Amino acid sequence: MPYQLENRPPDLRESMYFPEIIRGIGTITKHFLKNLFFSRDANPDILARKRGGFGHSDNVTLQYPEERAPYAPAYRGLHRLVPREDGKPRCVACYMCATICPAQCIYIEAAEYPDDPVEKYPAKFVIDELRCIVCGFCVEACPKDAIRMDSGEHTPPSYERSAQIWDEKRLLRGPPVSYQYDPWLRRGSPSIPPDKLEEMRARAKPFPTVATDEASQTPGFSVRALAAEAKDRAQAARK
Amino acid sequence: MAEEKKPDAAPPKPPGPPAPPPPKNPGFVTAIVDGKEVVVKPGTTVIEAAKAVGIDIPYYCYHKRLSIAANCRMCLVEMSNAPGGKLMPACQMPVAEGVTVKTDTPRVKDQQRATLEFLLLNHPVDCSICDQAGECKLQDYYMAYDRQPSRLDVPKVMKGKRVELGPTVTLDQERCILCTRCVRFMREVAENPQLGVAQRGNESFITTFPGQPLDDKYAGNVVDICPVGALTSTDFRFRGRVWFMSSARSVCTGCARGCNTFLDYLNDVTYRYRPRENDAVNEEWMCDDGRTSYKYLNAGRVLVAREGRGANAQPLPRKVAPRRAAEVLLPHVAAGSLAVLLSPVASLEDLLVACKVAKEGLKVGEVYAGGRADGWQDDFLKRADENPNRKGLELAAAAYGLAVRPFADLVAAAGAGKVKGLWAVGTEVPDAKAAEKLGALEIVAQSYGDAALAQHAAVLLPASPHSEMDGTFVNFEGRAQRFEMAYFPKGESRPHWALAAELGAALGLPLAFASGREVFAALGPQLGSALGDFAWDSLPSTGSRLGIVPLAAGTVDGRLPGNRDRVPSETTEDYRRAMSRTS
Numbered sequence: 001m002p003y004q005l006e007n008r009p010p011d012l013r014e015s016m017y018f019p020e021i022i023r024g025i026g027t028i029t030k031h032f033l034k035n036l037f038f039s040r041d042a043n044p045d046i047l048a049r050k051r052g053g054f055g056h057s058d059n060v061t062l063q064y065p066e067e068r069a070p071y072a073p074a075y076r077g078l079h080r081l082v083p084r085e086d087g088k089p090r091c092v093a094c095y096m097c098a099t100i101c102p103a104q105c106i107y108i109e110a111a112e113y114p115d116d117p118v119e120k121y122p123a124k125f126v127i128d129e130l131r132c133i134v135c136g137f138c139v140e141a142c143p144k145d146a147i148r149m150d151s152g153e154h155t156p157p158s159y160e161r162s163a164q165i166w167d168e169k170r171l172l173r174g175p176p177v178s179y180q181y182d183p184w185l186r187r188g189s190p191s192i193p194p195d196k197l198e199e200m201r202a203r204a205k206p207f208p209t210v211a212t213d214e215a216s217q218t219p220g221f222s223v224r225a226l227a228a229e230a231k232d233r234a235q236a237a238r239k
Numbered sequence: 240m241a242e243e244k245k246p247d248a249a250p251p252k253p254p255g256p257p258a259p260p261p262p263k264n265p266g267f268v269t270a271i272v273d274g275k276e277v278v279v280k281p282g283t284t285v286i287e288a289a290k291a292v293g294i295d296i297p298y299y300c301y302h303k304r305l306s307i308a309a310n311c312r313m314c315l316v317e318m319s320n321a322p323g324g325k326l327m328p329a330c331q332m333p334v335a336e337g338v339t340v341k342t343d344t345p346r347v348k349d350q351q352r353a354t355l356e357f358l359l360l361n362h363p364v365d366c367s368i369c370d371q372a373g374e375c376k377l378q379d380y381y382m383a384y385d386r387q388p389s390r391l392d393v394p395k396v397m398k399g400k401r402v403e404l405g406p407t408v409t410l411d412q413e414r415c416i417l418c419t420r421c422v423r424f425m426r427e428v429a430e431n432p433q434l435g436v437a438q439r440g441n442e443s444f445i446t447t448f449p450g451q452p453l454d455d456k457y458a459g460n461v462v463d464i465c466p467v468g469a470l471t472s473t474d475f476r477f478r479g480r481v482w483f484m485s486s487a488r489s490v491c492t493g494c495a496r497g498c499n500t501f502l503d504y505l506n507d508v509t510y511r512y513r514p515r516e517n518d519a520v521n522e523e524w525m526c527d528d529g530r531t532s533y534k535y536l537n538a539g540r541v542l543v544a545r546e547g548r549g550a551n552a553q554p555l556p557r558k559v560a561p562r563r564a565a566e567v568l569l570p571h572v573a574a575g576s577l578a579v580l581l582s583p584v585a586s587l588e589d590l591l592v593a594c595k596v597a598k599e600g601l602k603v604g605e606v607y608a609g610g611r612a613d614g615w616q617d618d619f620l621k622r623a624d625e626n627p628n629r630k631g632l633e634l635a636a637a638a639y640g641l642a643v644r645p646f647a648d649l650v651a652a653a654g655a656g657k658v659k660g661l662w663a664v665g666t667e668v669p670d671a672k673a674a675e676k677l678g679a680l681e682i683v684a685q686s687y688g689d690a691a692l693a694q695h696a697a698v699l700l701p702a703s704p705h706s707e708m709d710g711t712f713v714n715f716e717g718r719a720q721r722f723e724m725a726y727f728p729k730g731e732s733r734p735h736w737a738l739a740a741e742l743g744a745a746l747g748l749p750l751a752f753a754s755g756r757e758v759f760a761a762l763g764p765q766l767g768s769a770l771g772d773f774a775w776d777s778l779p780s781t782g783s784r785l786g787i788v789p790l791a792a793g794t795v796d797g798r799l800p801g802n803r804d805r806v807p808s809e810t811t812e813d814y815r816r817a818m819s820r821t822s
């Protein structure tokens with residue numbers, strides 16, 4: 001709360017200095033003692049933390065890296081290439097993401113599956129995360145829901161530029177996703193056993209109309225859930 | 240029972256259709272298309288008549304060089320003389336005198352939407368996988384005329400996804416809309432009916448006859464005329480997206496016909512040739528051998544000058560290479576044991592400068608013609624002579640009074656010991672075995688690649704092929720055809736004319752050119768009237784396409800190049816500017 005300074009001449013007590021100095025020292029000492037000897041609320045949802053009042057310190061800083069603030073829902077996080085259920089990328093190397101990317105940081109080379117009903121896949125799929133401006137256009141442009149920014153993770157820091165160039169092996173991770181019109185579901189794929197295929201067909205979702213549909217979010221991913229997880233971790237650590 | 244009354248007189252004839260109006264423009268047919276008056280020759284189809292006044296009628300099966308099938312129904316329009324007011328196929332109906340054609344009424348639009356919905360019913364909408372994306376009429380017309388979501392709620396019909404029709408063409412039967420253009424092309428243009436439609440209704444598909452692959456030499460053209468992505472080129476399949484690529488107006492170097500082509504390139508790599516329309520040369524077709532003849536532009540190139548051969552080879556700095564070449568040649572000039580080998584694969588500009596240097600710098604009286612060995616020939620396009628510029632070589636040599644002798648004479652002269660040094664402008668030779676015999680000579684070679692004669696060169700100068708320069712080829716009929724530079728010379732390679740001019744300068748000739756245009760302006764008049772009314776700047780301006788413009792910034796800090804980046808080339812900025820089309 002901002003400290004209000006009224007524009008008035010000092011009264012008698014203030015013009016005597018010493019009582020005010022002692023009062024100021026008293027205020028500082030009070031806060032010092034409270035922050036030093038009373039507990040700090042460790043609720044990872046920092047906006048909900050209690051501060052001040054009896055039994056709580058005024059201090060709301062995070063003890064990074066033990067405590068981490070969850071990112072806001074608007075934060076999408078690092079790219080990932082969405083896998084099919086058999087571990088291959090959903091991506092068909094259509095270059096839509098590379099075409100729209102304003103930072104021109106996506107590099108793709110297409111190749112052909114010898115046997116799969118989807119003929120094309122990215123033999124090379126590279127994103128230069130240093131150049132990426134995290135606009136999410138690639139996610140919007142993808143006609144196959146094959147690239148997402150739903151990991152909620154920050155790009156890990158590194159000492160070399162080359163470590164920030166993510167290739168398909170690093171990008172391909174996270175839970176797989178199926179849609180009813182996936183060609184490998186419709187036509188079958190030599191790399192998916194028939195019973196697994198039946199199961200996938202039963203589970204497949206209708207195709208979302210916009211890329212940011214709830215249906216196209218990674219199942220189980222939410223900021224609240226992440227916060228709750230962190231809270232549990234913190235409590236377990238305290239016990 | 241009343242007896243049927245016989246009419247005692249024949250009833251008056253019902254009024255027949257009104258007599259056709261007298262022609263407004265005698266000898267021509269005058270009609271109204273969308274309120275615009277069109278005057279065309281009798282027999283012109285509505286589609287062409289509408290095109291003449293700038294009205295586009297969508298079509299799939301119609302192709303102006305093929306017979307009319309009128310089976311796609313995309314081009315239906317309203318015509319005032321249609322029986323019962325039916326919609327008529329504009330591709331098939333000739334315009335008649337006084338007809339009113341309407342192409343934008345609600346009925347026509349509704350029909351176009353319905354046709355598109357029908358065509359897309361079983362189309363797999365593979366656009367993200369399909370190689371034709373960006374060049375597909377289904378995509379274009381869907382955006383222009385349809386824009387409706389699919390109402391299909393039963394599974395689509397599934398057909399062969401990857402049928403290898405032959406060595407050059409792969410078919411996706413699901414994507415085919417059965418316009419039969421490919422079938423008609425094979426029957427009428429290639430005159431080798433290898434394709435047909437099998438089955439009925441929505442089960443029908445395009446196929447070859449059992450056990451007979453689509454191996455015609457002109458089969459590649461069906462990929463170009465297929466309006467959708469059903470027929471794809473096995474060579475180009477999945478190698479790049481067409482919207483990234485730029486096209487330069489070029490000429491095929493596969494044979495002496497010199498088919499007009501588009502050279503599609505990206506990041507200094509040539510990806511494919513497509514035929515460019517020229518009624519006088521190749522209409523709009525090209526042969527499969529020509530289509531794949533681009534490969535030497537990309538692979539196996541020499542990019543730095545070099546001295547010595549085999550294990551002793553070492554790179555030569557660009558500045559000293561012409562001087563070293565001159566030092567190798569000069570003793571042979573003095574001894575009269577020098578021969579000049581010119582390749583008919585080089586352009587007219589290259590050969591003009593080379594002939595000038597040969598005549599005035601090296602003081603020879605005759606040149607030998609190298610070039611690729613003869614191949615197959617037919618009565619359509621392909622010529623046996625697989626060199627694009629033999630006529631140009633003869634013209635350039637004649638302009639400088641040099642006699643042209645065949646390659647065999649050079650081998651004989653070298654065998655007899657009369658020739659000890661050789662300057663080869665282009666190292667293509669018709670006979671690889673004979674080239675081995677020339678290995679004993681002291682050779683200065685200008686070469687695109689590092690094969691055959693180039694391996695025996697004492698001094699090898701890297702040359703740029705036609706994708707990297709502006710120039711002219713003269714085809715076997717004597718028709719001079721310009722081609723345009725697609726990208727800057729790779730590495731330290733330079734066009735033959737630049738290398739020859741540098742060599743000439745090292746020999747003391749006052750030669751310096753900044754562009755192919757300058758070469759032609761300076762030396763072209765030597766040719767006299769041999770090229771007819773050819774004008775160097777007359778390359779038709781339509782048709783070249785600039786792809787997505789690459790980022791100006793390179794990837795200098797070691798990052799991987801994005802696929803639109805132009806990695807900075809070694810050529811200096813000054814030289815690049817001098818070589819560029821604009822300055």
Ligand code: SF4
Nearest residue numbers: 101132133135136138
């Ligand atoms: S988020 Fe934006 S800048 Fe980053 S890769 Fe995607 S499109 Fe390119």
Ligand code: SF4
Nearest residue numbers: 091092094095097142
């Ligand atoms: S847009 Fe999607 S399917 Fe296309 S290349 Fe990018 S990630 Fe792959």
Ligand code: SF4
Nearest residue numbers: 415416418419421465
């Ligand atoms: S393959 Fe192409 S050209 Fe041939 S009928 Fe089908 S759509 Fe037409």
Ligand code: SF4
Nearest residue numbers: 491493494498526529
């Ligand atoms: S006919 Fe000759 S010039 Fe034409 S495409 Fe074939 S090889 Fe090239």
Ligand code: FES
Nearest residue numbers: 298309311312330
């Ligand atoms: S173009 Fe007229 S029916 Fe196909």
